[in-house]
Amino acid sequence: MSHHGVGPRAVMRSVAFLTAGVLAAPLLTACGEEDPAGRPAAGPDIAPAARDRIADGGTLRWAVDAVPDTFNTFQADADPTSARVADAVLPSMYRLDAAGRPQVDTDYLESAKIVEREPRQVVLYKLHQEAVWSDGREIGAADFVAQWRALSGKDSAYWTARNAGYERIEKVERGDSDLEVRVTFARPYADWKSLFSPLYPKQVTGTSDSFNDGARKKLKVTAGPFAVDEVDRKGGEVTLTRNPRWWGRQAKLSKLVLRAVPRDKRTAALAKGEVDIAEIDSSQAQRIMPAGGEARGPGGSASPRGSAAPTGSPDARGAARGLSGPLARSGGTLAQGPGTALTPAQALRSWAIAHGSDEKAAGKETLARKKRRAELAAYRAQQSALRGFEVRRSLEPAYTQLALNGADGPLADERVRRAVARALDRAELAGLVLKPLGLPADPVGSHLALSGQAAYADSSGALGGQDTDEARALLADAGWEEGGPLREPGKAAGAEGEKSEKSEKKSGTKPDGEADEKAEKKTGDGAAKKAEDEDTYVVGDDNKPYATDDDSPLARDGRQNAPGAYAPRGTRAPADAARAPLAKNGKPLSLRFVLPSGPGTESLRTVGERIAVMLERVGIRTEISKVADDSYFKDHIANGQYDLALYSWPTSAFPATDARPIYAKPVPAADGSLSVEQNYTRVGTNQVDQLFEQAISTLDESETRSLIRKADARIWAAAGSIPLYQRPQLYAVRPQLANVGAFGFQTPVYEDMGFLKKGATALQSPAGT
Structure with missing residues (x-):
């Protein structure tokens, strides 16, 4: 994942299965009130050290998921390794600090600011006097112009995955000198700081051929502390070496080798000495820490x-x-x-x-x-x-959410979605994942930012916290009754069903027969019959599990005594903990909960199965389906083949731009299908769309933040997705390495990474500061 937050947002917005310095103190607003953004829940954990403590030279071997298919981060198949290479070898106008807020990158810019607001917004960039590409040419207006034209969306010959912001630019031109670039916008754009990061040379963006193919396999011209030296796709390595034309602080490392190592093979690669640093999951971290x-x-x-x-x-x-x-x-x-x-x-x-x-x-x-x-x-x-090795820990700029598919079935009714949300104890769920790792376990209060980021405010009050009685009342209001008569799927509901259907039409909700017919196509017979697949089962059925896998690391850490949570498979929950199944028009209330089954996703399954227990207590049954990781997203989440699912979204320093596609109201496409962009819950409102448009078009940063927070409150109220916890960020690292590890929000400073001199020690700062 990119740590720019201002650059490769196609990578930043990929679904996950998923920086030296001290965090800033809470900022105060102009009127003296405490900023609701607060401070980050956890700071970077990178063993910070001054450069004079770090040895000159050495090779750092870094485990990554794969050698990227492209080094062009603006293409659809760019991945986190594409972004990591771009971070180290290309210019970035802005970088993120430890609170996830953009700051001018002084290696490339002397300043950047809005110099005109009327009749057009104009931003003036003043470039660093020594900034040059690796071929010796000055970084200048020609590079900005070429990138704007490539990403403006006006020329379909360019295979771009995104053009957000660039399509609002009217022109890019040279300023009063070669070191100045003037960017004039046709429409106001609040997130202008997100643009031109990374910045590619005009050799890459100047023509469609060079953009589409020239930067896929190699980056010949760069302008960072490192340059791409060798790409060994067969051997699975990308080697970066010092850029001899770099004008900033010389990189301490001689080489940075990005080595492809599958996630489940990383402890073995660490033990064999094949890599020096690797991002790992919680089960691997628990194994390394006791070692x-x-x-x-x-x-x-x-x-x-x-x-x-x-x-x-x-x-x-x-x-x-x-x-x-x-x-x-x-x-x-x-x-x-x-x-x-x-x-x-x-x-x-x-x-x-x-x-x-x-x-x-x-x-x-x-x-x-x-x-x-x-x-x-x-x-x-x-x-x-x-x-x-040691484990360095922080929290990712990403959160895990419970997604509720509102396209059809019971969850098409907002009351049922709200009931699901009110049944959840989000603090307990966050604690399941984060407390065993010694990380702060506060539930996430926003869909659009995380604690410490400028737009953050806890807006969960728009939906409300855990309240079993309120959840049951919402379900009753939606017509789901306890102990109602059940019928086989497809049979007529009789007079009562007709009456219910008429009342639903009157209230504006979707007729249950229509919703259930669609739901049956999606889930088969659902919870009405026992699943034949051993990886599918119904929570609440006789002789079926209420809880998590017995082999899960989280199930072995002493919390298995929680009532009803970690009982052995087949054990009934306490009598007062569960409700009889709810039914409506002769059909039970049952939701298909899709979870990944692969290694490294144990915590998701643990959380998912605990959620199922919470829902069962208010009368909602869940049919849990564990599916292969490679089909989890593309075949289930993206295609809408689920009722409930767990997946993660990265957050951005620019939510008005980056979060809009995730929460935009789905609209009918020309072919009759539903265009959802990245809104895989299919839940959206006109109000949210309008607030995003207002936020992106306002140049008052305070007003933009206010609009984003209002949009978030309405997203909470719609209950299409429920943020649960910030994802843990865990790195196994050789103790001798400094200025590298779990970066949290902050953009890595690649030139400062290196091995400590003999006898030198890294600085340490108190946890959470």
Whole structure:
């Protein structure tokens, strides 16, 4: 993911399965009141160090998802690695600080400001006097003009994925000198600071051929502290080296190698010494931290090696028995690694079979025991190697939400969506994911910004917090009754159904028969029959799970005693915790909840299944379907084949531009289909659209923030998506590395990254500062 927040927004807006310095103190408004944006929930954790403490030279090997298909971040197939390369090798007019707010990048600009507002908005850029491309040519107006023309949307020969903002420009021209660029807008544009970041040379943007193909495989001309030296697609590496024409502070590293390593292979790559830094998931982090590596806290604080594990954690319980690390036994089972599921009874049975009189069974069991011992030995060796790393932690500029598909079915009724939202304890859900990692676990209060960002304000009050009674009242008002008669799908509802349909037409809601017919096409028989797929089940059915996977890392950290939350599969919830299923027109209230099934998504499944328990308590049943990661988004979320789903959105420093497509009201397309842009919940209102348009067209930053906050309040009220928690950002890093790790909001400073000199130490700042 790009950390610019001002540049490759196609990458910033991809769905995830998903910076040295101290955070600024809370800002005050002009009238002396506290800014509702507050401060970031967690600061960057990068082991900050002054440049004189860092050795000159060295190669940093950084694990990434893949070698990018294109280095042009304005194309549809650009990915987070495309953006990371652009961060290191291309100009950016603005960069983000630790609070996620844009600041002038003084390596490229002396200043940038609005110099005229009427009759047209004019922005004047004054470029750094030494700023040159790697071929020796000055960065100037010609590059700005070429990029504007390429991204304006006026020439369809350019294969662009986005042109937001550029289409509002009337002209770009040279100022009073070669170091000045004047940009005149045809329509006011509040987010003008988002433009020309990254800035490509005119060699890339000057013609459609060079734009479409010239920068896909190689970037020949750059202007950053690093340059692209080699792209080895077969070997899965991109090598960046120092740019000899860089006029700023020389990069401390000689080379930065971006190496493609799949997410589930990263602990192995770290242990083998193949990479020095890798973004990891929570289960990998929990494995590395007990291995001996320090777990640095938000803001740079660290938990010393050997410090006590949290009470109730597997390692604390193992330590009480004289054991340590992920191999510590608790109740006779391994906390992590090979043999995790092997109980004492199973171990005894294995030994008995291996030493029994049945030679065939004994031989087979002996081989299995040898295989387990070999796997355990390899795991122990890997854990030993992982002692050479620490985990640096912060919160991503992204949040996880519960999406409610309002296109059809029960969730087409706003009252049902609001009931779902009011049934959720968002603080509990945030705590499930973030507390085990030692990160702040406050629920997210905005769809459009995160705490610390300028547009942030907690607008969740427009919908209301957890309230079981209110959730049940909303469902009753929508016609869902407890203990009502059930019928087989497709049968007529009789007089009562006709009466209900007439009342719904009168109230302006969608007829239930119409909604349910569409819902049946989407989910099959839904919860009315037991699913044959072992990865699909109904929460609340007899002999079906109420809770999370027993193997989930979050289920093993001592919270399994929460009532009804982590009971074994098939265990009924406490009698007072659940309600009888609700029904309407003879059909039960059941929602299809789609969750990913792949490695690294355990926390999503844990949260999803806890949500299912909360909904079951107000009478809403959920049919949970666990689907393959590669089809989760494209086949289910984007196509609307779900009722409930969990996925993440990055936030931007420019929500008026970047968030608008996510919450725009769907409109009929020319072919009769529904054009949803990126609004995969299919819930939108004219009011929200109008507020976004007003926000983007106002040049008063205070007024823009006010309009964005009003739009967010209305998005909350529509209950199409419910923000839950800011995503954890976890990096395994060699302790000798400084100025690199979990950046949070802040744009990485690539020239300051490097290895500490012998005997030097990084600075540390208190957690959360």
